[in-house]
Amino acid sequence: QSALTQPASVxxxxxxxxxxxxxxxxxxxxxxxxxxxxxxxxxxxPKLLIYEGSKRxxxxxxxxxxxxxxxxxxxxxxxxQAEDEADYYCCSYTGSSSNVFRTGTKVxxx
Amino acid sequence: xxxxxxxxxxxxxxGASVKVSCKASGYTFTGYFLHWVRQAPGQGLECVGWINPNxxxxxxxxxxxxxxxxxxxxxxxxxxMELSSLRSDDTAVYYxxxxxxxxxxxxxxxxxxxxxxxxxxx
Numbered sequence: 001q002s003a004l005t006q007p008a009s010v011x012x013x014x015x016x017x018x019x020x021x022x023x024x025x026x027x028x029x030x031x032x033x034x035x036x037x038x039x040x041x042x043x044x045x046p047k048l049l050i051y052e053g054s055k056r057x058x059x060x061x062x063x064x065x066x067x068x069x070x071x072x073x074x075x076x077x078x079x080x081q082a083e084d085e086a087d088y089y090c091c092s093y094t095g096s097s098s099n100v101f102r103t104g105t106k107v108x109x110x
Numbered sequence: 111x112x113x114x115x116x117x118x119x120x121x122x123x124x125g126a127s128v129k130v131s132c133k134a135s136g137y138t139f140t141g142y143f144l145h146w147v148r149q150a151p152g153q154g155l156e157c158v159g160w161i162n163p164n165x166x167x168x169x170x171x172x173x174x175x176x177x178x179x180x181x182x183x184x185x186x187x188x189x190x191m192e193l194s195s196l197r198s199d200d201t202a203v204y205y206x207x208x209x210x211x212x213x214x215x216x217x218x219x220x221x222x223x224x225x226x227x228x229x230x231x232x
Contacts, residue, residue: 036218038155045225046147046155051210051218089155091217098171099217101147101155 006090011108012080020105022073022090028100030071034093037066037075039086040104046089050075077107085109112136114206114223121229127194130226132206139187140164143209145219146180146191148202158204160215161189169215196230203227 005023012018022029022037029035035053038046048057050066053073063078073092077084089104117131132144146158159170161180168180174193182189189206204226207219 034217038219040155045205045222046207046219047222048210048218048220051216051220057210057220091155091157093217098169099157101157104154 006088006102006105009106009108011110012077013110014080014082016080017076017078018080018107020075020077020088020090020107022075022092022102024071024073024092026071028071028092028094029068029073031095032093033068034099035066035068035073036091037064037073038089038091039084040089041086049088080109082109112208112221114208114221116204116206116223116226119227119229121231122196124197124230124232126196126230127192128196128228129190129192130204130206130228132189132191132223134187134189134208137208138212139182140184141212143215144182144189145207145209145217146178147205147207147219149205149225150199150202153202156202158191158193160209162215163189164213193228196228198230201228201230 037050040046049064053068054066065076067074087104091101093099115133120128122128140163145160161168163182179192206223208221210218210220
């Protein structure tokens, strides 16, 4: 089964930019443009931030951006704010009508 | 507004089954695939599978095949997920979530239910 790797935690100071990588393989991230990113606060449902690698749903701040290079997708948060402190998950289609999330990255605003 | 409202928390014994409901409102229920995702305490997100509310077609993650059944009742815009042979490691919050694009499975989930806590304990 595919496995996507994310760092367990990333931190930054207010105003800084941080990037969360999501490393997959050439059978998931590298093969499909179906990577999505979610933000989740404790005890709350996840929120879609990015879909198809780099597209933002309406209403999502343009401080969030997505990109992909090879087998690695990335989420960048610009102008880090205290409210960005949350867990972030990437999800990729893996073929054969399957997808996989990863364990998530905790973002801490210092 | 578009929303998904799930049924309440459940406590089950090992070996039992649980059925969680997810009622859609504010959009055309049959137009969007519905996914089920779970999250064990302190853990990440895990896909259980999806259902096409229009056709009733389903796709289950390999891990849950044989134990999960997803159905829907279009007359009341409600989807169901039933998980059988429950084990303690099935203890989790179960979410339903709508796929972003109409008529397609994109695995981008834009509307989420509030979650249903399922506790499996003897």
